[in-house]
Amino acid sequence: MIVQIRDICSAVYSGGTPNRKHLEYYEGGDIPWLNTSEVVFNRIYKTEKHITQSGLKNSSAKWIPENSVIVAMYGATAGRTAIAKKPLTTNQACCNLIIDPEKADYRYVYYYLYSKYQHLLSMANGGAQQNLNAGQIKEYMINLPDLQTQKKIADILDLLDSKIELNNTINNNLEQQAQALFKKWFIDNPENVDWSAGTFRELIQSTLNGDWGKEAPTGNNTEKVYCIRGADIPEVKAGNKGKMPTRYILPKNLANKKLEAGDIVVEISGGSPTQSTGRCTAITQSLLDRYDSSMVCTNFCKAIKPKNGYSLFVYYYWQYLYEKGVFFSYENGTTGIKNLDFTGFIETEPIIIPPFDKVQEFDDYCNSIFSQVFANGKQSEQLASLRDTLLPKLMSGELDVSDIEL
Secondary structure (H helix, E strand, O other): OEEEHHHHEEEEEOOOOOOOOOHHHOOOOOEEEEOHHHOOOEEEOOOOEEEOHHHHHOOOOOEEOOOOEEEEOEHHHOOOEEEEOOOEEEOOOEEEEEEOOOOOOHHHHHHHHHHOHHHHHHHOEOOOOOEOOHHHHHOOEEEOOOHHHHHHHHHHHHHHHHHHHHHHHHHHHHHHHHHHHHHHHHHOOHHHHHOEEEOHHHHEEEEEEOOOOEOOOEOOEOEEEEEEOHHHHHHHHOOOOOOOOEEEEOHHHHHHHOOOOOOEEEEOEEOOOOOOOOOEEEOOHHHHHOOOOEEEEOOOEEEEEEOOOOHHHHHHHHHHHHHOOHHHHHEEOOOOOEEEOHHHHHHHOOEEEOOHHHHHHHHHHHHHHHHHHHHHHHHHHHHHHHHHHHHHHHHHOOOOOOOOOO
């Protein structure tokens, strides 16, 4: 049966954005508020931002119930979908589908729209920013088998995504363990009063600037590379491959800027009022092996080459200071894009430098954590590939699920 999306929804509506000039609409808020940048074919358990009751009351933001299907309508995320796994509010760029459970399985609707992402994207219109509108989504046609078949299809795909989600949770826990160990051994350790005081400059062998090159081979820009951006840092930290774009740079630049295992990539431009620059990720051999060409960072990032044996110590110390919000005091820029005073930070921020044998012991322990994180990430990548292979075959009926028991 072919029906319109509106025919299987009890309601369809978008949200709104409280006036940012009113700090009382945001500060101290406990109402989860979703931006479309967070809609990336995922389940939403928490949001990056929150608003207050006053912000909700004085804007078009609205609550949506758990298991609503969210479709991003504007900009870079247009056509992407997500499932709200808790009640939350959204901005106006989200089209929120409240699925009638007597007519459709919300998971099936989510996976169906996921399978039609490229088609949805082709419907977007506008100038520099490609947009969908709620009317297009309401009228979008969906192939709707009976509820039992919908549930079976959703169950198959859901099993794969649940395992991916479990791997992500495990990786997050492993990262927290390493952070807690770093703090216990080096920050809260009463022995540290006898350790040397210094700066990161003493632990850094050299730094590498970024490069953006050209989109295609042009002139002398012939070396194909993958370019890690600030936006890729959370994915890489989670053990995932990321979605680094392919670029072409000068051979001499590749020689001077090629990333190697043990390097640390730092975002030096960007951030937001609530997120500083300075977030980082470690480059591992496991990550490099998953790409068929060399890797560099963008010119909005910088790479650190720590001295031999200090890579993970520097990484976790840097991460510790980032979580404390230290980098806000090393930023400048008034045009909306903040820039990190990288040199000022590494030369003046005081740190404790423990004995090298203590650093090595920590490095050995964390290497095993990194290996597990990237093994989980690689498995998740394989599961996602299997899901994306099955998805169109299940939605088209090419794969018959009538005899499958789950």
